[in-house]
Amino acid sequence: MERKHQIGRKNGSWNCLLLLLILLIFTVVCINLVLYVYLEHAYVSTGFSHGDPNVCPQGYFKIGAMKNCSPWLTCEGLEKEVRKLKLVGEGAVKKVYLSEWKEMKVALSHLTVPSLQADFLHGLRMLKSLQSRHVVTLVGYCEDNKSILTEYHPLGSLKNLDATFNLPKYQYLNTWQNRLELAIDYVSIIGYLHSSPLGVLVMCDSNDLDKVLSQYLLTSDFRLVANDLDALPLVDREKGRLVKCGPREITGDFIAPEQLWPYGPDVEFNNDLMPPYDEKTDIWKIPAVTDYLLGHVEGSDIVRFHLFDIHTECKKENPAMRPSAQTILDTYRRVLALLLKELSNSKEML
Numbered sequence: 001m002e003r004k005h006q007i008g009r010k011n012g013s014w015n016c017l018l019l020l021l022i023l024l025i026f027t028v029v030c031i032n033l034v035l036y037v038y039l040e041h042a043y044v045s046t047g048f049s050h051g052d053p054n055v056c057p058q059g060y061f062k063i064g065a066m067k068n069c070s071p072w073l074t075c076e077g078l079e080k081e082v083r084k085l086k087l088v089g090e091g092a093v094k095k096v097y098l099s100e101w102k103e104m105k106v107a108l109s110h111l112t113v114p115s116l117q118a119d120f121l122h123g124l125r126m127l128k129s130l131q132s133r134h135v136v137t138l139v140g141y142c143e144d145n146k147s148i149l150t151e152y153h154p155l156g157s158l159k160n161l162d163a164t165f166n167l168p169k170y171q172y173l174n175t176w177q178n179r180l181e182l183a184i185d186y187v188s189i190i191g192y193l194h195s196s197p198l199g200v201l202v203m204c205d206s207n208d209l210d211k212v213l214s215q216y217l218l219t220s221d222f223r224l225v226a227n228d229l230d231a232l233p234l235v236d237r238e239k240g241r242l243v244k245c246g247p248r249e250i251t252g253d254f255i256a257p258e259q260l261w262p263y264g265p266d267v268e269f270n271n272d273l274m275p276p277y278d279e280k281t282d283i284w285k286i287p288a289v290t291d292y293l294l295g296h297v298e299g300s301d302i303v304r305f306h307l308f309d310i311h312t313e314c315k316k317e318n319p320a321m322r323p324s325a326q327t328i329l330d331t332y333r334r335v336l337a338l339l340l341k342e343l344s345n346s347k348e349m350l
């Protein structure tokens with residue numbers, strides 16, 4: 001009887017313990033849920049871009065040696081505080097001047113072709129929304145006189161990459177490691193655009209290699225940032241919305257096959273009949289850009305060999321079969337880690 005009583009008491013305390021355990025798990029789950037909802041909310045309300053610690057809140061910037069974030073300059077600030085020094089670049093839409101603001105170098109861009117105002121304003125809207133470590137820092141803008149002020153990068157666009165690496169003071173940086181890091185940066189930027197806070201964006205200003213290279217800037221610490229965001233249409237799969245890179249026919253062997261007019265030379269191009277496409281056009285172009293970035297230094301061909309399979313995937317005719325930018329990025333990072341390990345192993349052997 002006493003034993004039965006004891007067993008009953010034991011069972012009772014086990015049940016009590018089990019109940020306590022369930023309660024504990026339930027409380028932990030609840031706390032996690034509350035924390036998750038709170039953090040989600042905090043992320044949205046502060047407006048920090050993708051949690052980058054160095055990026056200021058929306059509407060603010062920090063460049064050079066600035067300690068604190070400062071609000072974007074307005075028309076008045078641009079007119080009174082910015083001194084234009086010299087023309088440093090020109091594309092289809094803007095003229096870009098090296099300028100000075102509070103003893104810091106900045107780039108002042110002016111719209112040059114009034115008929116391209118929509119592209120200019122689209123670019124400005126994208127710059128405002130996509131501030132992050134992947135995009136050039138916006139310093140201010142004035143819509144009235146179509147001006148944009150950004151951080152100045154003295155090494156200029158990616159078009160100058162080989163010339164820059166050939167300068168005596170930078171030759172020591174011209175290694176397969178640094179070049180592969182640039183390719184990693186490039187694919188990171190494409191990945192960021194494909195999963196941007198605004199949705200899936202396609203880098204349409206990319207009909208040939210030179211055009212692509214002119215849209216990215218090389219920073220003084222040899223990283224890449226996207227600069228020209230004038231042609232970034234949105235893919236919205238849920239609404240069945242795809243894109244076309246401009247209303248005119250595009251040709252050449254750089255662009256993806258689905259961007260070519262599909263009805264042959266005998267049928268005149270008609271934009272209404274041109275089928276739209278998605279962000280996988282950017283994926284098609286990655287092997288060509290990476291090939292340029294890897295250049296011809298000792299070791300670049302070994303990197304090319306290791307990237308061969310993933311690049312073959314990028315060149316699949318069917319866009320849906322091409323990998324995502326994230327998958328390519330993972331492969332690039334794996335190859336970098338593998339080759340660095342091999343390098344350190346071979347050094348140890350010596």
Ligand SMILES: Nc1ncnc2c1ncn2[C@@H]1O[C@H](COP(=O)(O)OP(=O)(O)O)[C@@H](O)[C@H]1O
Binds near residue numbers: 136151157228230
């Ligand atoms: N912030 C900058 N720092 C240094 N050079 C720049 C900067 N912004 C633009 N440039 C130069 O100006 C060129 C044209 O700029 P971009 O914004 O691409 O104009 P567009 O829209 O007319 O193509 C770039 O390729 C680059 O050489």
Ligand SMILES: [Mg+2]
Binds near residue numbers: 091215
């Ligand atoms: Mg450009």
